Amino acid sequence: MVGGTLIVIRILRGSSMKKRIVLNVNAEEYELEIEPQKTLLEVLREELDLTGAKEGCGLGSCGACTVLVEGEPILSCLTLAVEVQHRAIVTIEGLFKDGHPHPLQRHFIECGAIQCGYCTPGMILSAKALIDEKREPSRTEIQEALSGNLCRCTGYNKIIEAVEAAVKE
């Protein structure tokens, strides 16, 4: 059974039947021809060169690939690009506007919430989804909102402090 599934996956991977899709990323429309089995993460990174979203585990465990779809944080490594056509996708690159970083980006830097930085884009986007929905989240709510994003360097305190500082602003 498992072997059979693998063969099917290989056949699908090997096929190059492309599909024309339209993605709305950071308020820009992109018309692309992609293989329908491509994940949103693959399309963002490989086709659009938006490498801010990271592949940490590729299995939906680490949150490094988090992007926003209609304001909701989603795991782009588990989402097919064809699923999110014509929906407003925001990546970390979309938060830097007119030469100004988003308050979350500024406070992550100021609070020392960044070390290797691999989890940072996902962390910031999960935090953005939270504070866009809730103006004054509690510490517990911040912890809950970031619970899907793993960090292996800083520990989480500085990250939570950075979000709290951005909330206060």
Next chain:
Amino acid sequence: MTENTMTNIKYLNIGQRQPRIDGMEKATGEAKYTADLKMPRMLIGKSLGSPYPHAKILNID
């Protein structure tokens, strides 16, 4: 500035939080990690598991 309680010396840098030199790049997604690099004529290697437990590789296409 922090105060050294033993000597009352105030330090400009010791004990102070220093801004990361690559903080902005990392916070904005601009920072390039190895997996983000694209070079001209770059080759990509992948591992392929064998479906056979004991076999000889006769050729690779």
